[in-house]
Amino acid sequence: MEDTSEMVGRAFVDHYYHMFDNERASLCSVYRETSMLSFEGQKIVGDRDISSKLLQLPFDQCRHVISTVDSQPSSPGAGGGIVVFVSGSLHLPGEEHHLRFSQMFHLIPTTPGCFYVHNDIFRLNYG
């Protein structure tokens, strides 16, 4: 039986990459002022700047294919957040080869059943 963190993690991952691939401007809604993104080593803080960064990536269309999702409750007590670790590949139009990536999210609860992304770390896998 899957635990709650696994279910939330998978639902979030489906939601996030669906938005990324279809309506990237909406991604702003999952971040807050205190959110952080480390994108290939570049650190960006705040929903607005994170959203700008994601919109300015050098491709307009893309498709994420998810290989693995691992989720765990992130705090020892109850009511805490969830860490989600994703591996997958990024497919760009006209490119024969896809880019493998790993990404982690730390989801923090707001209202019951709702979360925002406090931490987001993205790295392409080389090699």
Place this chain on the structure above:
Amino acid sequence: MEDTSEMVGRAFVDHYYHMFDNERASLCSVYRETSMLSFEGQKIVGDRDISSKLLQLPFDQCRHVISTVDSQPSSPGAGGGIVVFVSGSLHLPGEEHHLRFSQMFHLIPTTPGCFYVHNDIFRLNYG
């Protein structure tokens, strides 16, 4: 200038993989009863079982080479933990090719300047 989370993250990563490669039994000390490890999708809870898993991996000697370390404070308030995202490669004796991996840790403070690993997610990167 590096921020505190980056400094703590790097120091932890150096410490962790040094122990892994030289005195793997000591790794038990960085985990607690509530700690979680997801190792290639297998979920293990508690310092003892995590330590057993790491000791039972099918190689006695190994060497981790770290490529990137990204760290961020994991909570909106002060005094919180740190999420650390690592990419690197695992070298085994007698093997020509190394194994690329990604791993994330969530460090939670105990006493000032001290942390334990609450979350640990490890995945090999397949090509």
